[in-house]
Amino acid sequence: MFSFEGFLRIDRALRAMYRLAYLNLLWSLVTLSGLVVVGIGPASYALARYLDGWVRHGETPPPTKAFFQYVGERPLRSMSVGWVLLGAGAVIVTNVFLAPNWYFQFFNVVALCALGVVAAYVFPLMSAIGLESHGRLFAAALLVGLGSLHWTILAATASAVLLYALWQVAPLLAGVFGFGVPALAFALVTKSVLRELTPEAVAAASPAVVSPLIRRFSRPATSSLTTQATTKGLAR
Numbered sequence: 670m671f672s673f674e675g676f677l678r679i680d681r682a683l684r685a686m687y688r689l690a691y692l693n694l695l696w697s698l699v700t701l702s703g704l705v706v707v708g709i710g711p712a713s714y715a716l717a718r719y720l721d722g723w724v725r726h727g728e729t730p731p732p733t734k735a736f737f738q739y740v741g742e743r744p745l746r747s748m749s750v751g752w753v754l755l756g757a758g759a760v761i762v763t764n765v766f767l768a769p770n771w772y773f774q775f776f777n778v779v780a781l782c783a784l785g786v787v788a789a790y791v792f793p794l795m796s797a798i799g800l801e802s803h804g805r806l807f808a809a810a811l812l813v814g815l816g817s818l819h820w821t822i823l824a825a826t827a828s829a830v831l832l833y834a835l836w837q838v839a840p841l842l843a844g845v846f847g848f849g850v851p852a853l854a855f856a857l858v859t860k861s862v863l864r865e866l867t868p869e870a871v872a873a874a875s876p877a878v879v880s881p882l883i884r885r886f887s888r889p890a891t892s893s894l895t896t897q898a899t900t901k902g903l904a905r
Contacts (some may be wrong), residue, residue: 688723688729688732689846689849689850689853690845690846690849691732692716692719692720692732692736692849693716693845693846693847693848693849694845695712695715695716695732695733695736695737696712696713696715696716696848696849696852697712697847697848699711699712699715699736699740700712700713705755706751706752706755707748709751709755710747710748710749710750710751710752711740711741711743711744711747711748711751712740713747713751713792713852714739714740714742714743714746714747714750714792714795714796715736715737715739715740715742715747716736716792716848716849716852717792717793717795717796717852717856718739718742718796719732719735719736719739720793720852720853720856721793721796721797721856721859722735723856724853724856724857724860725797725860725863739796743795746795747792747795749803750791750792750795750803750806753803753807754784754787754788754791757784758781758784758788761777761780761781761784762781764777765777765778765781783811786810786811786814786815786821787807787810787811787814788810789810789814789821789824789825789851789855790809790810790811790813790814790855790858790859791806791807791810793855793856793859794806794809794810794813794859797859797863813859813862816862817858817861817862820858820861820862821855821858824851824854824855824857824858825851825854827854828850828851828854831850832846832847832850
């Protein structure tokens with residue numbers, strides 16, 4: 670028989686699943702309402718911002734109010750980051766299919782993989798650190814992704830396997846959780862990286878590129894929204 674603590678753990682797990690599915694729905698609505706080009710940046714930043722507070726600080730404010738507050742928090746900055754990723758992706762994918770020779774095609778495949786690493790971490794780092802320069806933000810995302818390559822591969826593989834399993838069981842479930850699954854996976858990796866990040870390690874790695882991380886890698890656990898602090902679950 671289940672104990673009371675067992676039922677509480679099941680309840681927390683179900684609440685986390687419902688919250689993730691609802692966040693994915695909000696992300697989809699904002700992305701589509703902005704015709705992808707305008708909406709994907711603010712939507713991805715808002716999702717990463719919410720997950721950062723949830724995973725690192727145990728903050729679980731009302732999802733709808735918090736998400737739309739985060740959408741309007743840094744709209745131009747997040748849109749420009751989204752435009753850079755979309756533009757670079759369009760150019761690289763075009764070059765992959767229209768490359769005149771195999772080594773140029775191989776170079777673009779490598780560039781596409783690097784862009785995927787940057788895209789996985791740029792919004793989590795943007796929400797957690799707040800670097801102002803686009804160059805430093807993208808460099809920090811690439812540095813974190815390649816510096817924790819084993820976690821990057823594990824997060825990407827686990828997300829792909831889980832979404833594939835959901836698609837096999839019920840295709841609708843894959844759509845319900847969709848982008849939220851990899852976003853949560855890389856939020857967990859970012860949490861682990863930032864926990865182990867020290868000023869000495871950052872300075873030794875690349876002081877010219879990511880020196881602002883020394884002072885700004887830990888966002889204070891404060892919010893203007895009413896939060897429900899949790900001591901268990903994802904924040905542990």
